[in-house]
Amino acid sequence: MRLLMLWGALVLSSVSLGAQPPAPTEELNRMKALDYMVGEWKGTGWIEQGRPRETFAGTELIQKKLNGLALLVEGKFTGRPPGQDHDVVVHETLAVISYDRRGSKYNFRTYLANGMTGDHDFAVLEKGWQWGLQFPGGRMRYTMTLQGADRWVEVGELSQDGTTWRKFFEMTLQRAPK
Numbered sequence: 001m002r003l004l005m006l007w008g009a010l011v012l013s014s015v016s017l018g019a020q021p022p023a024p025t026e027e028l029n030r031m032k033a034l035d036y037m038v039g040e041w042k043g044t045g046w047i048e049q050g051r052p053r054e055t056f057a058g059t060e061l062i063q064k065k066l067n068g069l070a071l072l073v074e075g076k077f078t079g080r081p082p083g084q085d086h087d088v089v090v091h092e093t094l095a096v097i098s099y100d101r102r103g104s105k106y107n108f109r110t111y112l113a114n115g116m117t118g119d120h121d122f123a124v125l126e127k128g129w130q131w132g133l134q135f136p137g138g139r140m141r142y143t144m145t146l147q148g149a150d151r152w153v154e155v156g157e158l159s160q161d162g163t164t165w166r167k168f169f170e171m172t173l174q175r176a177p178k
Contacts, residue, residue, distance in 0.1 A: 028068055030099035030106070033124050037062045037071060039178070041152050045077075045171025054079055056090055060152070060173060071097040089113070097122065142169070150175035 041060040046053050058077035065072050073095040078087040092113035100107050108122035108131050122131045125143075132141035138160040145153050156169030 024069055024101075026101045027099045031068050031071070031097075034071055034097065034129070035064075035068075036146060036149070037073075038064055040176040041173035042176050043152070043171060043173035045154075045169065047156075047169045049168055052082075054081070054090070056171075057087075058091075058171060058173070065096075069098060073097065141165075 039062060041062070042058070044055065044057050046055045048054075056077045056079035058075060061074045063072045063074075064070075073093075075091070075093040075095075076089060077091040079090040080087050081090070094111040096107075096109045098107045099105075106122040106124065108120045109117070110120060111117050118133060120131045120133045123129060125145075127146050128144040130141060130143045132139060138158055139162055140156065140158050142154055142156045145155075147153055152171075152173040152175075154169075154171050154173075155167055157165040157167050159165045
């Protein structure tokens with residue numbers, strides 16, 4: 001209880017003394033490099049992972065959060081699995097992108113509808129970005145290239161040795177009109 005009271009007194013004294021944390025200027029400047037992503041994107045793609053190639057239609061909705069300190073990325077993709085007579089959600093994801101000044105790197109945290117989550121490498125490229133992850137037996141990477149102002153092309157690749165890559169995913173999205 002005393003610890004709680006001490007903590008409360010410290011918080012109140014820092015507020016009353018006008019102590020402000022430093023402005024997140026570097027973080028905001030780094031996140032501006034991703035401003036082009038904000039908006040709704042729609043398109044189609046394909047994936048080939050241990051089964052015959054499957055096609056899908058998808059939407060990525062990207063919003064600025066916390067005055068631009070983070071991007072919220074929501075993806076939802078539908079397709080028609082073999083034997084189905086209607087489209088179903090085949091992949092649904094949520095991600096948060098932010099910049100960590102202390103670590104001098106972007107953070108990319110993903111949440112999948114199947115319960116999987118992860119923190120992944122994320123790099124800003126000249127005309128897009130790349131993120132990836134290690135898995136038992138290899139590495140996976142996704143590279144997005146912005147073509148013009150309104151065309152998003154993303155390729156997913158797998159490698160067992162880090163040198164030879166095999167494409168297993170491709171999607172092309174167009175920025176939806178506002």
